[in-house]
Amino acid sequence: MRLIPVYLLFAALIAITFAWWGLETEQGRQNFDEMDGLYPFFTGVGGLVLMALSLLLLILQRRK
Numbered sequence: 001m002r003l004i005p006v007y008l009l010f011a012a013l014i015a016i017t018f019a020w021w022g023l024e025t026e027q028g029r030q031n032f033d034e035m036d037g038l039y040p041f042f043t044g045v046g047g048l049v050l051m052a053l054s055l056l057l058l059i060l061q062r063r064k
Helices: 004-024 026-031 034-063
Strands: none
Touching: 004 026, 004 034, 026 034
């Protein structure tokens, strides 16, 4: 149970890295052009949600 926030944080970093690559690099913009650009955008939003959730779980674990 104590490793769940770490796994969530790791997944969040992967998602945010993918979103950055898809939105900010030339190769990423070529692979995700027009409407396909929504995939990296929403993956980044999901990554931020995962990061917030993992930080909340870490704080709650430290309180106990």
